Amino acid sequence: MLIATNLSKEFILKEGNGLFRKKTIKNKQAVNDVSIKIEPGKIVGLLGINGAGKTTTIKMLAGLIEPTCGTIFIDDIDVIKENKKIKKFINLISGGERNIYWRLTAQENLEYFGALYGVEKKVLNERIKAVLETVALTESKDIPVERYSKGMKQRLQIARGLINNPQYIFLDEPTLGLDINIAKELRTYVKKLATVEKKGVLLTTHYIAEAEELCDYLYIIDKGYIIAQGTLSELKENLATKIQILITVDRLTESIKNEIDALFTNELIEILYDEEDNKKTIRMIAQKNYTCDIIKCLSSFDILVLEMKLEEPNLEEVLLKVLAGGV
Ligand SMILES: Nc1ncnc2c1ncn2[C@@H]1O[C@H](COP(=O)(O)OP(=O)(O)O)[C@@H](O)[C@H]1O
Numbered sequence: 001m002l003i004a005t006n007l008s009k010e011f012i013l014k015e016g017n018g019l020f021r022k023k024t025i026k027n028k029q030a031v032n033d034v035s036i037k038i039e040p041g042k043i044v045g046l047l048g049i050n051g052a053g054k055t056t057t058i059k060m061l062a063g064l065i066e067p068t069c070g071t072i073f074i075d076d077i078d079v080i081k082e083n084k085k086i087k088k089f090i091n092l093i094s095g096g097e098r099n100i101y102w103r104l105t106a107q108e109n110l111e112y113f114g115a116l117y118g119v120e121k122k123v124l125n126e127r128i129k130a131v132l133e134t135v136a137l138t139e140s141k142d143i144p145v146e147r148y149s150k151g152m153k154q155r156l157q158i159a160r161g162l163i164n165n166p167q168y169i170f171l172d173e174p175t176l177g178l179d180i181n182i183a184k185e186l187r188t189y190v191k192k193l194a195t196v197e198k199k200g201v202l203l204t205t206h207y208i209a210e211a212e213e214l215c216d217y218l219y220i221i222d223k224g225y226i227i228a229q230g231t232l233s234e235l236k237e238n239l240a241t242k243i244q245i246l247i248t249v250d251r252l253t254e255s256i257k258n259e260i261d262a263l264f265t266n267e268l269i270e271i272l273y274d275e276e277d278n279k280k281t282i283r284m285i286a287q288k289n290y291t292c293d294i295i296k297c298l299s300s301f302d303i304l305v306l307e308m309k310l311e312e313p314n315l316e317e318v319l320l321k322v323l324a325g326g327v
C-alpha cells in the first residue's frame with residue numbers, strides 16, 4: 001500500500017534579476033496537507049480544476065519533487081528518503097507527453113526505456129513482449145512510431161509506463177487533448193492496469209466523467225486542499241445531495257399514507273404523494289437510497305408497484321455543490 005500523509009509543497013518564486021529589476025521572492029503554496037492512500041489493484045482518482053495542485057501532488061508521490069513537509073511510504077520504503085530505491089516500484093505517465101522517439105519502433109523505444117530503468121536484458125525481452133501484448137501493439141511493434149495512429153501512440157505511452165513492472169502507476173491527465181474515441185479506448189487500458197495487472201493506479205483528471213467511470217476511490221482537490229474524498233457512492237451520499245425515488249402504485253389510501261409517513265419519520269426524508277390522472281405516485285427524497293425499505297413497506301400492505309425510477313445525482317452536480325462551498 002502507498003500511504004502519503006500530510007503532504008505540502010511550497011514553491012518559492014524569484015522574480016527579477018536583482019540588477020535592473022528589484023528581486024522579489026514570492027511563495028506559492030501549491031499543495032496543503034494532502035493525505036492519500038493507494039491500494040494495489042485499485043484506481044484512485046485525484047480530481048480538480050486546472051491549478052488545483054494535481055501535478056504537484058503526483059510528482060511528489062513519484063519522487064520527482066520533494067515535499068516541503070509530509071511523508072510518503074510504499075509499504076515500508078520511505079519514498080522521500082530512499083528515493084533511488086523506489087524507481088523499481090513506480091512509474092509516471094503524463095498526458096500529452098512527447099518523450100517517445102518517433103523514428104524508432106515500439107520495440108526499440110521500449111528497449112531504450114527498459115535500459116534506462118536498468119532492467120536486465122533477459123528480463124527486458126520478456127517484459128517487452130508482455131507489455132506489448134497488454135496494450136495490443138504486438139503486431140505493430142516493428143513499425144516506426146511516426147506511422148502510428150494517435151491511439152497507438154498513447155498505448156505505447158502506457159507500455160512505457162509498465163516497462164519497469166511498477167507496483168504503482170501514476171497517470172497525470174492521461175486523456176488530455178485526446179479525441180473522444182481515443183480517450184475511451186485509453187480508459188479501457190487504464191482499467192486493465194488495475195483489474196488485470198493488479199497495479200495500484202493514481203489518476204489525475206479534470207474530467208468528472210472520467211473519474212466517475214474509472215475510479216474506485218476519489219479525492220477532490222481544490223486550491224491545494226483535499227476538500228472531499230470517498231467512493232463515488234459515498235461522495236454522493238455524504239455530500240448532502242438528495243436521491244429521488246419515484247414509485248407508481250396501484251392504490252394509495254389515507255391510512256396507507258399515514259403508515260408510510262410513520263415509518264419514515266427521519267427529518268431528512270421527504271415523502272410526497274401525487275394522484276393525478278389516476279396515476280398514484282410516491283416520491284421519496286432522501287440522502288440515502290431507501291428503495292428496499294419502501295418496497296418492503298408497500299408489499300406489507302399488498303400494494304402493487306407498477307413502476308419505479310431512481311434518480312441519483314451525478315458527480316458533476318455533487319462537485320459543483322462542493323466547489324461552490326454549498327456543503
Ligand atoms: N514549479 C512551480 N513553481 C511555482 N509554482 C508552481 C510550480 N508548479 C506549479 N505551480 C503552481 O502551483 C499550483 C498547482 O499547480 P499544479 O500542481 O500544476 O496544478 P494542476 O496539475 O492541478 O493543474 C498552480 O497555482 C501553479 O501555478
Ligand SMILES: [Mg+2]
Binds near residue numbers: 055056
Ligand atoms: Mg496538471
